[in-house]
Amino acid sequence: MDTDGQVSHDGRNGTRWTDIQKGIQQYLAQQGVAGMFEVHTSSFPDFPWIDNETEKCQDVELCLEFWQWTGTSWTNTTITEPSLQFHHCVTCAGANATTSQILVSDPWQDAYEAGTAPGRSPVPYIHPHNTAIHNDARFVSQDAYVVVPFSPNPPKPPGYPDIVWELQGYLQSMGYHVGYHAFIRWVIATSATHDIAVTNVTSPKKVIFPGYGGNVTATVENRARFNVTMYANLTATGNATIFAKFLNVTLDGGKIASLTATWNTKGFAKGNYSMITAADVVPEETHTADNNFTDGYIVISDLVGDLTGAPGHNLWDFVPDGSVGGSDIIVVARCFGSYLGAPPPMVWNANCDITNDAVIDGSDLIIITRHFGDHV
Numbered sequence: 001m002d003t004d005g006q007v008s009h010d011g012r013n014g015t016r017w018t019d020i021q022k023g024i025q026q027y028l029a030q031q032g033v034a035g036m037f038e039v040h041t042s043s044f045p046d047f048p049w050i051d052n053e054t055e056k057c058q059d060v061e062l063c064l065e066f067w068q069w070t071g072t073s074w075t076n077t078t079i080t081e082p083s084l085q086f087h088h089c090v091t092c093a094g095a096n097a098t099t100s101q102i103l104v105s106d107p108w109q110d111a112y113e114a115g116t117a118p119g120r121s122p123v124p125y126i127h128p129h130n131t132a133i134h135n136d137a138r139f140v141s142q143d144a145y146v147v148v149p150f151s152p153n154p155p156k157p158p159g160y161p162d163i164v165w166e167l168q169g170y171l172q173s174m175g176y177h178v179g180y181h182a183f184i185r186w187v188i189a190t191s192a193t194h195d196i197a198v199t200n201v202t203s204p205k206k207v208i209f210p211g212y213g214g215n216v217t218a219t220v221e222n223r224a225r226f227n228v229t230m231y232a233n234l235t236a237t238g239n240a241t242i243f244a245k246f247l248n249v250t251l252d253g254g255k256i257a258s259l260t261a262t263w264n265t266k267g268f269a270k271g272n273y274s275m276i277t278a279a280d281v282v283p284e285e286t287h288t289a290d291n292n293f294t295d296g297y298i299v300i301s302d303l304v305g306d307l308t309g310a311p312g313h314n315l316w317d318f319v320p321d322g323s324v325g326g327s328d329i330i331v332v333a334r335c336f337g338s339y340l341g342a343p344p345p346m347v348w349n350a351n352c353d354i355t356n357d358a359v360i361d362g363s364d365l366i367i368i369t370r371h372f373g374d375h376v
Contacts, residue, residue, distance in 0.1 A: 017041070017063045017186045020089065024059075024190055037190055040221060042199075042256065044164050045187045047147045049199055050102065051095040056287060058191040060092035062104065064167060065185035067157045074157040087185075093142040102167070103142040107134035109174055112141035116173040119144040145170055150183065157183070195222050196282055198293035199256075201230075201275045203263075204350030206297075206318040209304045211266040213356035218277035218293070220249065221256040230261055231276040234269065235297065240276060241268070249279075262356065263298075270302040305371035307331060307351055318351045323375035328368050335360045 001023035002008050003015040021039050028034045042049060053060050065087050068075045090104040103119055112119030113127040123138040133139045145167045150156065156164060160183070170182035198220050205214040216230055227247050233240040244261030251257055259277075275298065279291045301320050307328045309321035315331050331352055338348040340358040354364045 015089070017089070017188060020061060020063075021188050024188070028190075037192060038222065039188065039190050040256065042187045042189070042221075043185070044161050045184060046149070046163070047100055047102075047165055048097075050092065050147070050165075050184070050187060051097045052290060053187070053189045053191065054092045054095040054102075055097075056191065056195075058189045061188040062090050062092060062102075062167070062184050063186035063188070064088045064090065064170070064182045066171065067181050067183065069154050069179045069181065071179070074154075088182075100147055101144050102147050103144045104167075105137070105140045106143055107131065107140050109143075110141045111143040111173045114141075117143045117145065117169070143173070145173075147184070150181070191222075195285055195287050195290075196226055196279045197221050197290040198228070198277045198279050199290070201277045201293050201295045203275060203296060203298055207299050207301055207307050207320060207351055208263070208265050209354065210268065210270075210300060210302055211264070212354055213262045213264050214298060214350070215260055215356070216244070216263050216275050217258055217260040219256060219258050220251070220277075220279055222251060225250045226280040226282050228259055228280075229278050230259075230263075231278070232263060232268065232273045232298075233276055233294070235272050235274055265300050268300055270300045272297045272299055303371075303374055303376055305354075305368045305374065307368075316349070324368065324371045324373065329365070329372070332360065332365055332368050336365060337361065 001015050002019040005012040021041060024039045025034070028037050028039070050060060050062070088108060090106045092102055093105045094103040095101065110127055111117035112121055113125060119142045121139070121141040125133060125139045146169070147165050148168050150164050150166050152162070156162070165184050167182045167184065171180040172178060198218055200219040201216065203214055203216045208214040218228065218230060220228060225248055227245065228249050229242055230244040231240040232243050243263045246259050249257065249259070274294050275296055276292065276294045281288050281291060299320065303320065303322065303324065305324035305328055306320040306322065308315045308318050308331055309323070309325060309327035310319035311321070313319040315327055321327070331349070335347050335349050335352040338346040338360050340348060342348045348360070352360050352364060354367050
């Protein structure tokens with residue numbers, strides 16, 4: 001795994017997560033079983049993904065990234081705390097979906113044996129002890145931590161997505177104060193082949209009007225060639241309709257792909273629609289429960305221009321109130337001139353891009369003003 005540059009001799013310290021993946025793949029090839037297993041990664045994975053992989057008895061490595069909140073800004077602990085300079089990787093020993101807990105094998109601190117975290121130990125051993133004891137995995141304590149989505153208050157660290165999961169209390173079990181956080185930056189999982197998974201379905205829009213478009217993105221992973229179908233399901237009746245199909249999707253070596261389709265809502269009845277993505281079952285695949293994924297909802301409103309304003313909701317929740325009024329003009333005007341990927345302080349919101357052309361401009365504002373005063 002090129003730890004401390006033993007292969008590359010480039011003067012590095014520690015082990016890079018990319019080299020962990022390469023090292024595992026090389027080991028599988030050396031053992032002659034590369035075709036039976038695959039090594040795949042996930043950036044900023046959520047707890048359900050980790051829990052699912054662990055429950056399937058996959059080998060799951062969590063790469064933790066450490067940050068400190070100073071009260072006014074985020075600081076990478078590489079700068080402020082030498083002992084946390086290179087971040088850390090731990091192995092999942094178990095997961096509990098009911099309590100949102102992960103047990104990790106972490107020889108660095110043996111928190112359970114040290115009495116600083118709950119957990120268990122296959123064979124309890126007196127703490128402290130010589131680190132060579134950890135050469136036998138029976139003597140590595142399995143430390144339990146709750147995994148939670150980080151609430152952006154304080155705001156998220158720079159470059160992070162809107163939702164990131166952290167190992168709550170991990171650094172506090174070593175004596176660091178609450179301003180230190182251990183985020184799950186990467187996961188490296190080794191699993192048997194022939195397992196297709198749809199791991200996420202998202203849409204940046206909550207409200208679409210008949211005849212206008214909205215994008216839906218599905219995340220699929222693992223190795224094979226397969227077809228993927230996207231459905232819109234009218235929750236009131238349970239009627240699901242295909243709106244996109246991807247043929248011969250090919251993923252090699254446990255890669256992950258994002259598939260995006262535009263849903264044209266012409267001809268769809270008004271109502272709440274859940275988004276469903278289904279991947280075909282491939283030959284010899286035995287775990288098929290994760291081939292389908294349903295998430296979120298999109299509202300089709302036949303009152304064109306009614307984006308928001310429902311009582312008890314923030315304007316930016318985009319819950320229609322049954323009329324086209326000032327609240328609808330305000331949110332579009334606030335985003336006017338922005339575009340997909342626009343840097344701050346510009347405000348981009350897909351719901352305000354009624355024409356779905358990745359730009360919020362006069363064409364979107366004209367649609368709102370043309371229907372101003374309409375109501376159900």
